[in-house]
Amino acid sequence: MSETHDALRDRAESCLRALAGDHARLRDDQWTAIRALVVERRRALVVQRTGWGKSAVYFVATRLLRERGAGPTVIVSPLLALMRNQIEAADRAGIRARTVNSANVDDWEGVFAEVEAGVVDVLLVSPERLNNPDFRDAVLPRLAAGAGLVVVDEAHCISDWGHDFRPDYRRLRTLLADLPDDVPVLATTATANARVTQDVAEQLGAGDADGEHGGALVLRGPLERESLRLAVVRLANAEQRLAWLASQLVALPGSGIVYTLTVAAAHEVAGFLRDRGFEVAAYSGQTDPAERLQAERDLLDNKLKALVATSALGMGFDKPDLGFIVHMGAPPSPVAYYQQIGRAGRGVDRAEVILLPGPEDRDIWAYFAGLAFPSEPVVRATLDALAAAGRPLSTGALEPLVDLGRSRLEMMLKVLDVDGAVRRVKGGWTATGRPWAYDRERYERVAAERTREQQAMLDYLSTDGCREEYLRHRLDDPEARPCGRCDNCTDRRWSAEVSPTDADQAAQRLRRPGVDVAPRKMWPTGVKDDLGVSGRIPADVLAEPGRALGRLTDIGWGNRLRALLADTAPDTEIPDDMFAAVVKVLSTWDWSQRPVGVVTIGSRSRPRLVTDLGHRIAEIGRLPYLGSLTPTGPSTPRRHNSAQRLRSVWHALTVLDDLAAAVTTAAGPLLLIDDRIDTGWTMTVATRLLRRSGAPAVLPLTLAVPT
Incomplete structure (x- = not known):
C-alpha cells in the first residue's frame, strides 16, 4: 500500500509540475488533502493563506481522479471571471475547464454537451446558478450524480459568521447532502477563524469536524505572509489622504490595488490619480463586465499602476507580483482586511500594505450593517403575502407587499428557500407551507459578532504591537507571532506629511x-x-x-x-x-x-x-x-x-x-x-x-x- 501511495504521490508531483512549472513540489498538507480526496474519497476543508496553492490541490486531484475514470470536477466559485488565469493554466496542463455563468448563457448547451461527452475535466459554476430553478432542477442533479469531485471555493461564504456571507452559498448544504457517499468534497478558503472553520466543517457533513471517525478532514496552516510590510498612516481628512496617495504612489513598487469602501470613492480616487498622470482604472460591482475584464487584464499585464477597487476585487484575483495594497478607508473587520491584503506579495520578496483610515469609515460600516437579515414581522409578512397569493410571485411583484428594498428582499428569500419555507420556481417564489422558526438568537449573535469585528478593526489601527500578529490572532492562527516587518515591529513609518499644494489640489477635486x-x-x-x-x-x-x-x-x-x-x-x-x-x-x-x-x-x-x-x-x-x-x-x-x-x-x-x-x-x-x-x-x-x-x-x- 505504501508503494501505491508513493507512486501516487510521484504522479501527483508530475501533475503539479505540468500545472505550475518544473520547480513546483507538493507541500505535505497539499499531498494530505489530495490523498484524502483521491484515495479515501473524503470531505476536506483546507484553510491556508493566499498563495499557498489551494487551487493546485483540486486541479491535481482532478487529474488523478479523471485518470481513474471519475466524472468531472464541479467547482463552485463566486468570482469566475477572476479565475480566468487559473483556467488557462489548467488548460496548459491538459486539464480542460469550462464555465457556466450568467455571462455565457448562449454557451450552456454546448458546455453541457461536452460534459456529457466526457471531454470536460472541470466545470465552474457560480453560486447564483444553484438557485436558478432550471439549473437546480434539471442540471444540478445530473452534475452531482456524475461528479468525480465537488469543490467549494471561498468556502467562508457558506457561513453567516464569515466576513463575506453570501446567501446563494446556502444552497450548497442541500447539494452536499444529496451527493453520493463516494464523491469527495473539497472546501477551500484563506480567511476563516475558528468559528467559521467549525461551521463550514459541520456543513460539509459526515460526522465530526476534527478529521476523525470519518468526519471532514480539516487542514489549517499558519497564515504568515513573509513578503508583506504592514503599516497604518493616519491623516486628518479625505483630501490629506488623497494627496498622500498621489504623492506616494510613484514610490510604491510595481503595480497594485487601491481599495475603497464605496463605488463613489473608487471613481473619485481614480479620477484624481488620472488627473495626476497615473494609469489607473476604477473597478466595482457596477462596472460593465467587459470593462472589468479589460481592467483585470491591464493590471495583470502591468499596463496600470493600480486598480482603484471596491471589495468586488476582494477574492480570487491572482497576480503573484502585485507590489502593494493601499486601503482608502478601513474594512469592517480584520478578517476581511487580511483577505484583501492577501492579494499582494505572492511572488515577490516585498509588498507594501498601507491602511489610510478615515472618520467616515464607521458611517459606511453602519450603512452596510443595516442590510442584515430582516426582523421577524417583515419575514412573516413576506411568507403571508406568498401564501395569500396562491401562485408564484416574482421579486418585483412581491416587493410592493413588503417593506424591503430589492436586494435585501432577494437575500431574505434565498435564505428562506434553503430553510424550506419558500421555493424558487419558474415565475418567481412560492410559500411551501412548511413550519419555519425565526432564529432570533442566532441573528442577534451574528450582529453582535459584527460589532466585535468592527471594534477589533479599530483596535488594529491603534495597536502598538505587531500588526500581522494581531491580524493572525483574529483569525485564530495558533502560530501567530511578531513578524519583524511591520511599522510597529521596525519603528520605520511612512511620513504623514503632505505638501500644501498637493492637499489643495486634492481638496479642489473632492x-x-x-x-x-x-x-x-x-x-x-x-x-x-x-x-x-x-x-x-x-x-x-x-x-x-x-x-x-x-x-x-x-x-x-x-x-x-x-x-x-x-x-x-x-x-x-x-x-x-x-x-x-x-x-x-x-x-x-x-x-x-x-x-x-x-x-x-x-x-x-x-x-x-x-x-x-x-x-x-x-x-x-x-x-x-x-x-x-x-x-x-x-x-x-x-x-x-x-x-x-x-x-x-x-x-x-x-x-x-x-x-x-x-x-x-x-x-x-x-x-x-x-x-x-x-x-x-x-x-x-x-x-x-x-x-x-x-x-x-x-x-x-x-x-x-x-x-
Whole structure:
C-alpha cells in the first residue's frame, strides 16, 4: 500500500509540475488533502493563506481522479471571471475547464454537451446558478450524480459568521447532502477563524469536524505572509489622504490595488490619480463586465499602476507580483482586511500594505450593517403575502407587499428557500407551507459578532504591537507571532506629511460640486389598484434631469453632507461654503431654459435648512421664491422600497392655492429644492403636483443623493 501511495504521490508531483512549472513540489498538507480526496474519497476543508496553492490541490486531484475514470470536477466559485488565469493554466496542463455563468448563457448547451461527452475535466459554476430553478432542477442533479469531485471555493461564504456571507452559498448544504457517499468534497478558503472553520466543517457533513471517525478532514496552516510590510498612516481628512496617495504612489513598487469602501470613492480616487498622470482604472460591482475584464487584464499585464477597487476585487484575483495594497478607508473587520491584503506579495520578496483610515469609515460600516437579515414581522409578512397569493410571485411583484428594498428582499428569500419555507420556481417564489422558526438568537449573535469585528478593526489601527500578529490572532492562527516587518515591529513609518499644494489640489477635486440626478421614469409595480398609476410616468408630469451637490458616499462632500443630514444633527441654515458650492452647481447647469421661480418641498425634519436654501438661491439668482409644497397628514416612517415609499408620500404633500396661483403666473420652468433625494419618489410626486398646477417644467435640485 505504501508503494501505491508513493507512486501516487510521484504522479501527483508530475501533475503539479505540468500545472505550475518544473520547480513546483507538493507541500505535505497539499499531498494530505489530495490523498484524502483521491484515495479515501473524503470531505476536506483546507484553510491556508493566499498563495499557498489551494487551487493546485483540486486541479491535481482532478487529474488523478479523471485518470481513474471519475466524472468531472464541479467547482463552485463566486468570482469566475477572476479565475480566468487559473483556467488557462489548467488548460496548459491538459486539464480542460469550462464555465457556466450568467455571462455565457448562449454557451450552456454546448458546455453541457461536452460534459456529457466526457471531454470536460472541470466545470465552474457560480453560486447564483444553484438557485436558478432550471439549473437546480434539471442540471444540478445530473452534475452531482456524475461528479468525480465537488469543490467549494471561498468556502467562508457558506457561513453567516464569515466576513463575506453570501446567501446563494446556502444552497450548497442541500447539494452536499444529496451527493453520493463516494464523491469527495473539497472546501477551500484563506480567511476563516475558528468559528467559521467549525461551521463550514459541520456543513460539509459526515460526522465530526476534527478529521476523525470519518468526519471532514480539516487542514489549517499558519497564515504568515513573509513578503508583506504592514503599516497604518493616519491623516486628518479625505483630501490629506488623497494627496498622500498621489504623492506616494510613484514610490510604491510595481503595480497594485487601491481599495475603497464605496463605488463613489473608487471613481473619485481614480479620477484624481488620472488627473495626476497615473494609469489607473476604477473597478466595482457596477462596472460593465467587459470593462472589468479589460481592467483585470491591464493590471495583470502591468499596463496600470493600480486598480482603484471596491471589495468586488476582494477574492480570487491572482497576480503573484502585485507590489502593494493601499486601503482608502478601513474594512469592517480584520478578517476581511487580511483577505484583501492577501492579494499582494505572492511572488515577490516585498509588498507594501498601507491602511489610510478615515472618520467616515464607521458611517459606511453602519450603512452596510443595516442590510442584515430582516426582523421577524417583515419575514412573516413576506411568507403571508406568498401564501395569500396562491401562485408564484416574482421579486418585483412581491416587493410592493413588503417593506424591503430589492436586494435585501432577494437575500431574505434565498435564505428562506434553503430553510424550506419558500421555493424558487419558474415565475418567481412560492410559500411551501412548511413550519419555519425565526432564529432570533442566532441573528442577534451574528450582529453582535459584527460589532466585535468592527471594534477589533479599530483596535488594529491603534495597536502598538505587531500588526500581522494581531491580524493572525483574529483569525485564530495558533502560530501567530511578531513578524519583524511591520511599522510597529521596525519603528520605520511612512511620513504623514503632505505638501500644501498637493492637499489643495486634492481638496479642489473632492470639493468639485455637482452630481447628475436622473428623474424617475416608471411607476413602481403594484400600486395601480390603490394609486391608479402604472407603467411609464407621463411626459406631462415628468421632472427634468436634476442636480445634487454630492453623494452621501463621497469622501469629499459626503462627509459634510452626512454630518449635516444626520438624524441627530440640528436643523440649521445652510453653511456658507456649502451654499457657495450649490451656486457652482447652478452655474454649470446646462438647462435649455433658465428657471423663472423657486419652490421648496416642505420638510418636517429640516424646514429651516430647506427654506433657507430656497430663499438664498432665489435671492442670488434674482428669482421669485414662490413658496413651499405643504406637508399634510401625520409623519410616516421612511420606507425601504419604491412601492411603499410612493404610497407614503402620495398624499403627504399638497399645493395650496397661493402657490398654485404663483406657479400659473410664473409660466416657465421651476427650480424645485429639497435637502436630499433617497428613493426619488418625494421629488417625483412633488413634480407631478407642480406640473398639474401649470408648471411647464420642473428642475430638481438637492443637496445629497445616496450613491
